[in-house]
Amino acid sequence: MGELKVMKEKQSGFNLKQNMLLFMLENAVWPLFIAIYLILGVIQPVIFSPTFFMYILYLSVPLGFAILGQTICLIGGVLDLSIGSLVGFSAMIAGVILKDFYGIPPHLSFALPIIFGLLCGSFNGYFTGFLRLNPFIVTLATMMAFQGLKIIVARGFTIPGSYLPEIYLFPGSNVTFSIISFIVTVVLVWIFLRYTRPGIHIYVVGGNQDVAHMMGVDPKKMIFLIFSISGVFAGISGLYYTGFNRSVPITLGNEVLFPTFAAAIISGVSLRGGRGNILNVVGGALLLGVIEAFLVTYAVSPEARIVGYGFMVLIAVLFNQFRDNVRDSILRRI
Amino acid sequence: MGHNYEYMKRPLLSLRNIHKYFGKVHALKGVDLDIYEGEIIGLIGDNGAGKSTLTKIIAGVIRKDSGEIYLNGKPVEIKSVEDARRLGIEVAFQEMTLIDSLDIGLNIFLGREPLNQKIPLFLDYNKMYEETRKILKQLGLRTSDSPKREVRFLSGGEKQGIVVARAMLFQSKLVILDEPTRNLSVAGVRMVLDFIRSLKEKNIACIFISHTLHHVYEVADRIVLLSLGRKILDVPKSQYSVEELEEMIIERTMKHDISA
Numbered sequence A: 001m002g003e004l005k006v007m008k009e010k011q012s013g014f015n016l017k018q019n020m021l022l023f024m025l026e027n028a029v030w031p032l033f034i035a036i037y038l039i040l041g042v043i044q045p046v047i048f049s050p051t052f053f054m055y056i057l058y059l060s061v062p063l064g065f066a067i068l069g070q071t072i073c074l075i076g077g078v079l080d081l082s083i084g085s086l087v088g089f090s091a092m093i094a095g096v097i098l099k100d101f102y103g104i105p106p107h108l109s110f111a112l113p114i115i116f117g118l119l120c121g122s123f124n125g126y127f128t129g130f131l132r133l134n135p136f137i138v139t140l141a142t143m144m145a146f147q148g149l150k151i152i153v154a155r156g157f158t159i160p161g162s163y164l165p166e167i168y169l170f171p172g173s174n175v176t177f178s179i180i181s182f183i184v185t186v187v188l189v190w191i192f193l194r195y196t197r198p199g200i201h202i203y204v205v206g207g208n209q210d211v212a213h214m215m216g217v218d219p220k221k222m223i224f225l226i227f228s229i230s231g232v233f234a235g236i237s238g239l240y241y242t243g244f245n246r247s248v249p250i251t252l253g254n255e256v257l258f259p260t261f262a263a264a265i266i267s268g269v270s271l272r273g274g275r276g277n278i279l280n281v282v283g284g285a286l287l288l289g290v291i292e293a294f295l296v297t298y299a300v301s302p303e304a305r306i307v308g309y310g311f312m313v314l315i316a317v318l319f320n321q322f323r324d325n326v327r328d329s330i331l332r333r334i
Numbered sequence B: 001m002g003h004n005y006e007y008m009k010r011p012l013l014s015l016r017n018i019h020k021y022f023g024k025v026h027a028l029k030g031v032d033l034d035i036y037e038g039e040i041i042g043l044i045g046d047n048g049a050g051k052s053t054l055t056k057i058i059a060g061v062i063r064k065d066s067g068e069i070y071l072n073g074k075p076v077e078i079k080s081v082e083d084a085r086r087l088g089i090e091v092a093f094q095e096m097t098l099i100d101s102l103d104i105g106l107n108i109f110l111g112r113e114p115l116n117q118k119i120p121l122f123l124d125y126n127k128m129y130e131e132t133r134k135i136l137k138q139l140g141l142r143t144s145d146s147p148k149r150e151v152r153f154l155s156g157g158e159k160q161g162i163v164v165a166r167a168m169l170f171q172s173k174l175v176i177l178d179e180p181t182r183n184l185s186v187a188g189v190r191m192v193l194d195f196i197r198s199l200k201e202k203n204i205a206c207i208f209i210s211h212t213l214h215h216v217y218e219v220a221d222r223i224v225l226l227s228l229g230r231k232i233l234d235v236p237k238s239q240y241s242v243e244e245l246e247e248m249i250i251e252r253t254m255k256h257d258i259s260a
């Protein structure tokens, strides 16, 4: 009997070690972020200053909202190629309306990009969810459509911040508010995904749509919901980008799509759907933020940055694959 | 014993002239079936006979093309899985409907997760894992220690155990088990057959689908044979030995195949 007890203890000690390793693997994006932050900081010491760190946080927020939207899509087993264009379009059409039409109460102005984001996201959701069309094709089509619409409604011009209500610029331009509101949103999304029924059903649908259907979880409704949420986050992202830039440049949203994938994937969101932790995605967002800020200090051209993003997505996929393999090999043995 | 009396009662569920097409495939060609309370029907038939199709129609997963369904004599429309559940129909599908990336507890409660009493839409995880542990233990499954384990790391038989446990937890008026003994060890099969018998004690009806005639014969009150979408045999088990049944099945199937 004594022997049995020893064996049990040994086993639980073993499990503890394994559990710690699993924990590390699942949250690997944080050590990775810290490592890259330190390395880049050695090359460019200005990165270590508290002000600069705040700047990195601040810089990550507008993109961060779009990343939240993309992550929810990936967890739900779909992808949203239109998210970047929608960030730009919702910001632009809201900007044009605020510039050209008087009589919109300023304190309601925030709702504009979010409403357009929701409408366009629901449009994606209708075609992919209720009409069962392939999300890749649908969002590829709407990516081009939203991009074109953005340029059409802008009539080719950037909207300067001076044409917009000051309160409308506030969320994205105030550093403290920007960062805190993002953190609060992340926590709310995390709670939604983990602790509510619709949140869990996003994981269910991402795991297997046929099974979801047979167990009474309607994939049509869920996919519609997922794209609608993604659209809302695109709208919020547009709002924050507008404040961040204090204008709506015609290029707004052009560099959003790839980083959303890179951040989600490097944070451990499975491309096969059904898996991912939104808190880790913040680590992914910060990781991109540090790299972005570093490149800014060296005045790297936007073209070179796009090349960089391309490779970053590749590296993220490789990293993800590696992590999943190690994780599975541990879990299988428990 | 008591059989004739049972047949005089109103059936719990009646299917009348059920047809189903998949494109050009006529999967069900006018199937009638009556199921009484506390009755165990052994539903058998060749691969592609239409057993699972019938199951899915009753479960609300697919829609019939024509025919009627009656519950306690009243016509009902089963348009969705929720409809079926509301009517007290619980199904363990042949496809082992599990989400690999979710844990055992969430899989058991898939689509009807227990909700928190106070906060709307929020899950009651404690209750979920507690009930999961209880039901797995009751079935004598090894997985009862780890309700938070991801399902994809379970063996085929362990997965099948989860599917049966789900049916056991949500049993209500009618339980349909489509190939519940597949992948199972001798002890596992015993567990499933005991479960089916326990339904009878609670006066719950059961449709048990299996390719293993011996398992079916052991628990069923009535044997129903489907062939190419038609019911070609519907007999009380008590009148036949398993050998006689086997012979009858082969004979009928051959005759039906030739005529069809």
Ligand SMILES: Nc1ncnc2c1ncn2[C@@H]1O[C@H](COP(=O)(O)OP(=O)(O)OP(=O)(O)O)[C@@H](O)[C@H]1O
Residues within 6 Å of the ligand: B022, B025, B027, B045, B046, B047, B048, B049, B050, B051, B052, B053, B054, B094
């Ligand atoms: N979703 C579907 N789409 C097209 N055809 C289908 C579909 N489901 C079933 N069928 C066809 O309907 C017929 C009956 O299939 P069903 O699955 O009901 O058979 P079964 O009796 O359950 O067979 P098995 O013993 O192999 O499980 C088959 O010819 C099958 O090919």
Ligand SMILES: [Mg+2]
Residues within 6 Å of the ligand: B051, B052, B053, B094, B178
């Ligand atoms: Mg079948």
